[in-house]
Amino acid sequence: MVLELHEVDPTPEPDNSTIYTAATPPETVITDDLPGDHRPATPTIASSIPCPSSTFIIRSVATSHVLTLLGGAVILASPGGPGNIHWQCVEAKGWLGFRDPCSGKYLGHNVKGNLVCDAGGHEGWERFCIRAVPEGGFVMLMTHWERLWGVAVWVEEGVRKLRKAGDGASEGEVWEFVKV
Template sequence: MATYKSPPSYHSDYNYNGDSSATFFPTPPSSNSRAATATTPLLSKPPSPSPSSTNPELKFWRRLFTFILLAFVGVVLILILRPMLVLSAPDNDDCDNCCNTHNFPRPCDSNDRYYSISTPPSWGNTYILRLACTDKIVTVDDNGAVNLMSPQGSFSLYRHGLLTTDGSSHWECVESKGWLGFRNAESGRYLGHDHGGNLVNRAVDHKGWENFVSEHSADGGYILKMTHYERLWHLGVVGESEGEPRLAKMDYGIPLVWEFIKV
Protein backbone atom coordinates (compact mmCIF):
# COMPACT_ATOMS: atom_id res chain seq x y z
CA MET A 1 0.00 0.00 0.00
CA ALA A 2 1.29 3.53 -0.87
CA THR A 3 2.27 5.77 1.94
CA TYR A 4 0.60 9.26 1.94
CA LYS A 5 2.80 12.24 2.63
CA SER A 6 1.31 15.57 3.56
CA PRO A 7 2.43 18.62 1.45
CA PRO A 8 5.23 20.62 2.98
CA SER A 9 4.30 23.82 4.68
CA TYR A 10 5.90 27.19 3.86
CA HIS A 11 8.65 28.17 6.25
CA SER A 12 11.30 30.83 6.30
CA ASP A 13 13.93 28.23 7.04
CA TYR A 14 14.90 24.90 5.52
CA ASN A 15 12.19 22.17 5.82
CA TYR A 16 13.06 18.55 5.49
CA ASN A 17 10.35 16.42 3.81
CA GLY A 18 11.82 13.13 4.68
CA ASP A 19 14.19 13.02 1.71
CA SER A 20 17.91 13.47 1.90
CA SER A 21 17.67 16.78 0.01
CA ALA A 22 16.47 20.02 1.61
CA THR A 23 14.12 22.50 -0.03
CA PHE A 24 13.76 26.21 0.82
CA PHE A 25 10.22 27.59 0.85
CA PRO A 26 9.91 31.34 1.30
CA THR A 27 7.11 32.49 3.52
CA PRO A 28 4.43 34.20 1.38
CA PRO A 29 3.30 37.65 2.38
CA SER A 30 0.26 37.82 4.55
CA SER A 31 -3.04 39.20 3.36
CA ASN A 32 -2.64 42.26 5.60
CA SER A 33 0.71 43.21 4.06
CA ARG A 34 -0.71 42.81 0.51
CA ALA A 35 -3.58 45.08 1.36
CA ALA A 36 -1.22 47.67 2.81
CA THR A 37 0.92 47.58 -0.33
CA ALA A 38 -2.10 48.00 -2.59
CA THR A 39 -3.29 51.05 -0.71
CA THR A 40 0.14 52.79 -0.55
CA PRO A 41 0.23 55.77 -3.00
CA LEU A 42 2.87 55.70 -5.74
CA LEU A 43 3.87 59.36 -5.29
CA SER A 44 4.91 60.85 -2.02
CA LYS A 45 3.39 64.08 -0.79
CA PRO A 46 5.22 67.16 -2.17
CA PRO A 47 7.20 69.10 0.39
CA SER A 48 5.64 72.20 1.76
CA PRO A 49 7.14 75.48 0.56
CA SER A 50 9.84 76.95 2.73
CA PRO A 51 9.08 80.14 4.60
CA SER A 52 11.80 81.98 2.62
CA SER A 53 9.94 81.46 -0.70
CA THR A 54 6.67 82.84 0.59
CA ASN A 55 8.08 85.78 2.54
CA PRO A 56 7.13 88.97 0.62
CA GLU A 57 9.80 91.05 2.34
CA LEU A 58 12.51 88.59 1.36
CA LYS A 59 11.25 88.61 -2.24
CA PHE A 60 11.49 92.41 -2.30
CA TRP A 61 15.11 92.45 -1.12
CA ARG A 62 16.04 89.75 -3.61
CA ARG A 63 14.57 91.75 -6.49
CA LEU A 64 16.28 94.92 -5.28
CA PHE A 65 19.64 93.16 -5.09
CA THR A 66 19.15 91.76 -8.61
CA PHE A 67 18.30 95.21 -9.96
CA ILE A 68 21.36 96.80 -8.34
CA LEU A 69 23.60 94.03 -9.68
CA LEU A 70 22.27 94.42 -13.24
CA ALA A 71 22.66 98.20 -13.05
CA PHE A 72 26.27 97.79 -11.93
CA VAL A 73 27.01 95.39 -14.78
CA GLY A 74 25.42 97.82 -17.24
CA VAL A 75 27.59 100.71 -16.05
CA VAL A 76 30.72 98.58 -16.37
CA LEU A 77 29.78 97.56 -19.93
CA ILE A 78 29.15 101.19 -20.89
CA LEU A 79 32.57 102.21 -19.59
CA ILE A 80 34.23 99.37 -21.49
CA LEU A 81 32.33 99.96 -24.74
CA ARG A 82 32.45 103.76 -24.56
CA PRO A 83 35.18 104.14 -27.22
CA MET A 84 33.10 102.20 -29.75
CA LEU A 85 29.97 104.14 -28.80
CA VAL A 86 31.77 107.48 -29.20
CA LEU A 87 33.21 106.44 -32.53
CA SER A 88 29.86 105.43 -33.97
CA ALA A 89 28.72 107.23 -37.09
CA PRO A 90 27.41 110.75 -36.31
CA ASP A 91 24.04 112.03 -37.37
CA ASN A 92 23.75 114.10 -40.52
CA ASP A 93 22.87 117.16 -38.47
CA ASP A 94 26.23 116.93 -36.68
CA CYS A 95 28.13 117.06 -39.97
CA ASP A 96 26.22 119.82 -41.73
CA ASN A 97 28.41 122.56 -40.25
CA CYS A 98 31.68 120.66 -39.85
CA CYS A 99 33.40 123.06 -42.25
CA ASN A 100 31.70 121.06 -45.02
CA THR A 101 34.52 118.54 -44.95
CA HIS A 102 32.39 116.02 -46.79
CA ASN A 103 32.49 118.42 -49.76
CA PHE A 104 36.30 118.52 -49.79
CA PRO A 105 37.62 114.98 -50.10
CA ARG A 106 40.73 116.14 -51.99
CA PRO A 107 42.98 119.21 -52.34
CA CYS A 108 42.02 122.13 -54.52
CA ASP A 109 43.70 123.06 -57.77
CA SER A 110 46.13 125.95 -58.20
CA ASN A 111 43.34 128.36 -59.18
CA ASP A 112 41.55 128.01 -55.85
CA ARG A 113 42.16 130.69 -53.24
CA TYR A 114 42.92 127.99 -50.68
CA TYR A 115 45.66 126.44 -52.78
CA SER A 116 48.95 126.05 -50.93
CA ILE A 117 52.32 124.42 -51.35
CA SER A 118 52.34 121.13 -49.47
CA THR A 119 55.30 118.85 -48.85
CA PRO A 120 55.39 115.26 -47.59
CA PRO A 121 55.88 115.06 -43.82
CA SER A 122 59.35 114.00 -42.72
CA TRP A 123 60.87 113.93 -39.25
CA GLY A 124 63.01 116.87 -38.24
CA ASN A 125 60.75 119.47 -39.89
CA THR A 126 57.97 121.67 -38.51
CA TYR A 127 54.62 121.97 -40.26
CA ILE A 128 51.24 123.60 -40.20
CA LEU A 129 48.59 120.88 -40.63
CA ARG A 130 45.86 122.20 -42.88
CA LEU A 131 42.66 120.52 -44.01
CA ALA A 132 42.89 120.51 -47.80
CA CYS A 133 40.79 123.01 -49.74
CA THR A 134 39.82 124.90 -46.58
CA ASP A 135 41.37 127.53 -44.33
CA LYS A 136 41.17 125.19 -41.31
CA ILE A 137 44.38 124.30 -39.49
CA VAL A 138 45.07 122.06 -36.50
CA THR A 139 45.67 124.03 -33.30
CA VAL A 140 45.75 123.25 -29.58
CA ASP A 141 44.51 125.22 -26.56
CA ASP A 142 45.86 125.47 -23.02
CA ASN A 143 43.83 122.44 -21.88
CA GLY A 144 45.34 120.15 -24.50
CA ALA A 145 42.21 120.09 -26.66
CA VAL A 146 42.88 119.88 -30.40
CA ASN A 147 40.84 122.21 -32.60
CA LEU A 148 40.36 122.72 -36.31
CA MET A 149 40.20 126.49 -36.71
CA SER A 150 40.80 129.25 -39.22
CA PRO A 151 44.10 131.12 -38.70
CA GLN A 152 44.15 134.78 -37.86
CA GLY A 153 45.74 137.14 -40.31
CA SER A 154 45.98 137.40 -44.05
CA PHE A 155 45.23 134.13 -45.77
CA SER A 156 47.06 135.30 -48.86
CA LEU A 157 50.25 134.92 -46.85
CA TYR A 158 49.12 131.78 -45.08
CA ARG A 159 48.26 130.00 -48.33
CA HIS A 160 51.93 130.13 -49.39
CA GLY A 161 53.25 129.14 -46.00
CA LEU A 162 54.49 132.65 -45.23
CA LEU A 163 52.09 133.45 -42.41
CA THR A 164 53.73 133.54 -39.00
CA THR A 165 51.31 131.93 -36.57
CA ASP A 166 51.75 131.16 -32.90
CA GLY A 167 53.30 127.92 -31.73
CA SER A 168 49.93 126.31 -31.06
CA SER A 169 49.60 125.55 -34.77
CA HIS A 170 53.19 124.44 -35.35
CA TRP A 171 53.88 120.73 -35.23
CA GLU A 172 57.35 119.21 -35.14
CA CYS A 173 57.48 115.92 -37.00
CA VAL A 174 59.35 113.19 -35.12
CA GLU A 175 59.96 109.49 -35.71
CA SER A 176 59.97 106.51 -33.33
CA LYS A 177 60.32 102.87 -34.40
CA GLY A 178 59.18 103.76 -37.90
CA TRP A 179 56.08 105.65 -36.74
CA LEU A 180 55.58 109.38 -37.28
CA GLY A 181 54.66 111.65 -34.41
CA PHE A 182 53.78 115.34 -34.09
CA ARG A 183 54.93 117.41 -31.13
CA ASN A 184 53.40 120.83 -30.61
CA ALA A 185 55.99 123.60 -30.64
CA GLU A 186 54.25 125.52 -27.87
CA SER A 187 53.12 122.83 -25.42
CA GLY A 188 55.92 120.35 -26.11
CA ARG A 189 53.40 117.50 -25.98
CA TYR A 190 52.50 114.97 -28.63
CA LEU A 191 49.41 114.76 -30.80
CA GLY A 192 47.44 111.63 -29.92
CA HIS A 193 44.00 110.37 -28.95
CA ASP A 194 42.12 109.70 -25.72
CA HIS A 195 40.00 106.70 -24.68
CA GLY A 196 37.17 107.91 -26.93
CA GLY A 197 39.40 108.29 -29.99
CA ASN A 198 39.26 112.11 -29.92
CA LEU A 199 42.44 113.97 -30.80
CA VAL A 200 44.24 115.51 -27.81
CA ASN A 201 47.63 117.06 -27.13
CA ARG A 202 48.54 115.78 -23.67
CA ALA A 203 51.11 112.99 -23.98
CA VAL A 204 54.64 113.80 -22.84
CA ASP A 205 56.08 110.75 -24.64
CA HIS A 206 55.67 109.32 -28.12
CA LYS A 207 53.92 105.98 -27.55
CA GLY A 208 51.27 103.82 -29.22
CA TRP A 209 48.42 106.32 -28.99
CA GLU A 210 50.61 108.96 -30.64
CA ASN A 211 51.65 106.93 -33.70
CA PHE A 212 50.77 108.24 -37.15
CA VAL A 213 51.09 107.02 -40.72
CA SER A 214 51.06 109.41 -43.68
CA GLU A 215 49.53 107.99 -46.84
CA HIS A 216 49.77 109.92 -50.09
CA SER A 217 46.42 110.55 -51.77
CA ALA A 218 46.08 109.79 -55.47
CA ASP A 219 44.61 113.27 -56.02
CA GLY A 220 47.28 115.05 -53.99
CA GLY A 221 47.67 115.76 -50.31
CA TYR A 222 48.03 113.19 -47.57
CA ILE A 223 45.77 111.00 -45.45
CA LEU A 224 46.72 110.72 -41.80
CA LYS A 225 46.04 107.43 -40.04
CA MET A 226 46.39 106.35 -36.42
CA THR A 227 46.79 102.93 -34.88
CA HIS A 228 43.71 101.16 -33.52
CA TYR A 229 44.88 97.82 -32.11
CA GLU A 230 46.13 95.90 -35.18
CA ARG A 231 44.40 98.23 -37.66
CA LEU A 232 44.79 101.79 -38.95
CA TRP A 233 41.98 104.35 -38.70
CA HIS A 234 41.99 107.64 -40.58
CA LEU A 235 41.37 111.07 -39.08
CA GLY A 236 37.93 112.56 -39.52
CA VAL A 237 35.38 114.94 -38.05
CA VAL A 238 32.87 113.51 -35.55
CA GLY A 239 30.94 116.68 -34.67
CA GLU A 240 31.53 120.07 -33.15
CA SER A 241 32.98 121.26 -29.86
CA GLU A 242 32.18 124.87 -28.94
CA GLY A 243 31.31 125.66 -32.55
CA GLU A 244 34.47 124.14 -34.03
CA PRO A 245 34.89 120.77 -35.77
CA ARG A 246 36.07 117.97 -33.46
CA LEU A 247 38.72 115.61 -34.80
CA ALA A 248 38.94 111.91 -34.02
CA LYS A 249 40.17 108.68 -35.53
CA MET A 250 37.46 106.64 -37.27
CA ASP A 251 36.94 103.68 -39.59
CA TYR A 252 33.99 105.02 -41.61
CA GLY A 253 33.33 107.81 -44.09
CA ILE A 254 35.67 109.48 -46.58
CA PRO A 255 39.17 110.07 -45.21
CA LEU A 256 40.11 113.71 -44.82
CA VAL A 257 42.98 114.96 -46.95
CA TRP A 258 45.64 117.05 -45.25
CA GLU A 259 48.41 119.35 -46.42
CA PHE A 260 51.70 119.84 -44.60
CA ILE A 261 52.91 123.42 -44.93
CA LYS A 262 56.54 123.63 -43.89
CA VAL A 263 57.46 126.54 -41.60
Protein backbone atom coordinates (compact mmCIF):
# COMPACT_ATOMS: atom_id res chain seq x y z
CA MET A 1 0.00 0.00 0.00
CA VAL A 2 1.38 3.30 -1.08
CA LEU A 3 0.35 6.51 0.56
CA GLU A 4 0.58 9.71 -1.31
CA LEU A 5 0.73 12.96 0.53
CA HIS A 6 -0.73 16.06 -1.02
CA GLU A 7 -0.22 19.52 0.21
CA VAL A 8 -3.51 21.17 1.35
CA ASP A 9 -4.17 24.81 0.42
CA PRO A 10 -5.01 26.65 3.72
CA THR A 11 -7.23 29.19 1.88
CA PRO A 12 -10.84 27.92 1.94
CA GLU A 13 -12.87 28.06 -1.21
CA PRO A 14 -15.59 30.74 -1.18
CA ASP A 15 -19.06 29.45 -0.35
CA ASN A 16 -21.34 30.41 -3.21
CA SER A 17 -24.39 28.59 -1.80
CA THR A 18 -27.18 30.56 -0.15
CA ILE A 19 -28.97 29.23 2.87
CA TYR A 20 -32.01 31.01 4.27
CA THR A 21 -32.96 30.25 7.83
CA ALA A 22 -36.44 31.29 8.88
CA ALA A 23 -36.60 33.18 12.14
CA THR A 24 -39.88 31.60 13.22
CA PRO A 25 -40.30 31.14 16.95
CA PRO A 26 -41.56 27.77 18.19
CA GLU A 27 -44.86 29.38 19.26
CA THR A 28 -46.83 32.50 18.46
CA VAL A 29 -47.27 34.97 21.28
CA ILE A 30 -49.75 37.83 21.02
CA THR A 31 -49.49 40.65 23.50
CA ASP A 32 -51.49 43.79 24.15
CA ASP A 33 -48.33 45.90 24.00
CA LEU A 34 -48.23 46.56 20.28
CA PRO A 35 -46.46 49.68 19.02
CA GLY A 36 -48.92 52.42 18.24
CA ASP A 37 -51.71 50.58 20.06
CA HIS A 38 -53.94 53.16 21.73
CA ARG A 39 -56.51 50.94 23.38
CA PRO A 40 -57.58 51.78 26.93
CA ALA A 41 -55.59 50.12 29.71
CA THR A 42 -58.76 48.79 31.34
CA PRO A 43 -60.33 45.67 29.85
CA THR A 44 -63.48 46.12 27.83
CA ILE A 45 -66.44 43.82 27.40
CA ALA A 46 -66.41 42.05 24.07
CA SER A 47 -69.52 42.74 22.04
CA SER A 48 -71.23 40.04 20.05
CA ILE A 49 -73.51 40.29 17.06
CA PRO A 50 -77.04 39.68 18.33
CA CYS A 51 -78.46 36.45 16.97
CA PRO A 52 -81.58 34.41 17.70
CA SER A 53 -81.49 31.62 20.29
CA SER A 54 -78.88 33.46 22.39
CA THR A 55 -79.12 35.52 25.57
CA PHE A 56 -77.47 38.92 25.91
CA ILE A 57 -76.76 41.76 28.28
CA ILE A 58 -77.43 44.96 26.32
CA ARG A 59 -74.94 47.64 27.39
CA SER A 60 -74.82 51.35 26.50
CA VAL A 61 -71.39 52.25 25.10
CA ALA A 62 -71.71 55.87 26.31
CA THR A 63 -72.62 55.15 29.94
CA SER A 64 -71.63 51.47 30.52
CA HIS A 65 -75.11 50.97 32.03
CA VAL A 66 -77.23 48.04 30.95
CA LEU A 67 -80.80 47.64 29.74
CA THR A 68 -82.67 46.50 32.87
CA LEU A 69 -86.21 45.40 33.62
CA LEU A 70 -86.94 46.63 37.14
CA GLY A 71 -90.40 46.51 38.68
CA GLY A 72 -92.02 46.33 35.26
CA ALA A 73 -90.13 49.39 33.93
CA VAL A 74 -87.37 49.31 31.32
CA ILE A 75 -84.48 51.47 32.52
CA LEU A 76 -80.75 51.90 32.04
CA ALA A 77 -78.98 50.94 35.27
CA SER A 78 -75.55 50.03 36.60
CA PRO A 79 -74.63 46.37 36.19
CA GLY A 80 -74.94 44.36 39.39
CA GLY A 81 -77.98 46.22 40.66
CA PRO A 82 -81.49 44.88 41.11
CA GLY A 83 -83.60 43.87 38.12
CA ASN A 84 -83.22 41.57 35.17
CA ILE A 85 -80.44 42.36 32.68
CA HIS A 86 -80.67 39.21 30.52
CA TRP A 87 -82.52 39.36 27.22
CA GLN A 88 -83.26 36.35 25.03
CA CYS A 89 -82.88 37.19 21.35
CA VAL A 90 -85.64 35.77 19.15
CA GLU A 91 -86.57 36.09 15.48
CA ALA A 92 -89.92 36.29 13.73
CA LYS A 93 -90.44 37.11 10.06
CA GLY A 94 -86.81 38.25 9.81
CA TRP A 95 -87.10 40.74 12.69
CA LEU A 96 -85.19 40.40 15.94
CA GLY A 97 -86.90 40.67 19.29
CA PHE A 98 -85.79 40.58 22.93
CA ARG A 99 -87.71 38.62 25.57
CA ASP A 100 -87.36 38.79 29.33
CA PRO A 101 -86.68 35.16 30.34
CA CYS A 102 -88.46 35.55 33.71
CA SER A 103 -91.79 36.96 32.54
CA GLY A 104 -91.74 35.79 28.92
CA LYS A 105 -92.72 39.34 27.88
CA TYR A 106 -91.16 41.14 24.92
CA LEU A 107 -89.24 44.41 24.78
CA GLY A 108 -91.03 46.99 22.66
CA HIS A 109 -92.51 50.47 22.80
CA ASN A 110 -95.87 51.84 23.83
CA VAL A 111 -98.03 54.48 22.13
CA LYS A 112 -95.96 57.26 23.77
CA GLY A 113 -92.74 55.77 22.37
CA ASN A 114 -91.35 54.64 25.74
CA LEU A 115 -89.63 51.25 25.94
CA VAL A 116 -91.76 48.73 27.78
CA CYS A 117 -91.65 45.02 28.39
CA ASP A 118 -95.27 43.98 28.56
CA ALA A 119 -96.16 42.40 25.21
CA GLY A 120 -97.12 38.74 25.18
CA GLY A 121 -95.90 38.28 21.61
CA HIS A 122 -93.32 39.43 19.11
CA GLU A 123 -95.54 41.78 17.10
CA GLY A 124 -95.09 45.08 15.25
CA TRP A 125 -93.88 47.27 18.11
CA GLU A 126 -91.54 44.59 19.44
CA ARG A 127 -89.49 44.30 16.25
CA PHE A 128 -85.88 45.42 16.12
CA CYS A 129 -83.29 45.91 13.41
CA ILE A 130 -79.74 45.90 14.79
CA ARG A 131 -77.23 47.85 12.70
CA ALA A 132 -73.45 48.05 13.21
CA VAL A 133 -71.86 51.50 13.38
CA PRO A 134 -68.35 52.24 12.04
CA GLU A 135 -67.00 53.33 15.45
CA GLY A 136 -67.97 49.99 16.98
CA GLY A 137 -71.15 48.79 18.62
CA PHE A 138 -74.67 48.76 17.25
CA VAL A 139 -77.77 50.91 17.09
CA MET A 140 -81.10 49.34 17.93
CA LEU A 141 -83.79 50.44 15.51
CA MET A 142 -87.45 49.84 16.33
CA THR A 143 -90.32 49.63 13.93
CA HIS A 144 -93.14 52.14 14.06
CA TRP A 145 -95.47 51.63 11.14
CA GLU A 146 -93.24 51.87 8.07
CA ARG A 147 -90.25 53.57 9.75
CA LEU A 148 -87.26 52.61 11.85
CA TRP A 149 -86.56 54.67 14.95
CA GLY A 150 -83.39 54.66 17.05
CA VAL A 151 -83.53 53.76 20.75
CA ALA A 152 -82.36 56.71 22.87
CA VAL A 153 -81.81 57.42 26.56
CA TRP A 154 -83.51 60.20 28.47
CA VAL A 155 -83.48 61.03 32.18
CA GLU A 156 -86.66 61.51 34.18
CA GLU A 157 -86.48 62.18 37.93
CA GLY A 158 -82.91 60.85 38.05
CA VAL A 159 -83.79 57.57 36.30
CA ARG A 160 -82.36 56.74 32.88
CA LYS A 161 -85.25 55.61 30.72
CA LEU A 162 -85.42 54.55 27.12
CA ARG A 163 -87.62 55.50 24.21
CA LYS A 164 -87.72 55.50 20.46
CA ALA A 165 -86.29 58.78 19.24
CA GLY A 166 -85.77 60.30 15.86
CA ASP A 167 -86.23 58.79 12.49
CA GLY A 168 -83.30 56.50 11.71
CA ALA A 169 -80.01 55.52 13.30
CA SER A 170 -78.50 59.00 13.67
CA GLU A 171 -80.47 59.69 16.86
CA GLY A 172 -80.02 56.35 18.62
CA GLU A 173 -77.78 55.22 21.44
CA VAL A 174 -74.84 52.92 20.60
CA TRP A 175 -75.04 49.50 22.25
CA GLU A 176 -72.92 46.44 22.89
CA PHE A 177 -74.44 42.98 23.08
CA VAL A 178 -72.64 40.77 25.59
CA LYS A 179 -73.51 37.11 25.07
CA VAL A 180 -74.16 35.18 28.29
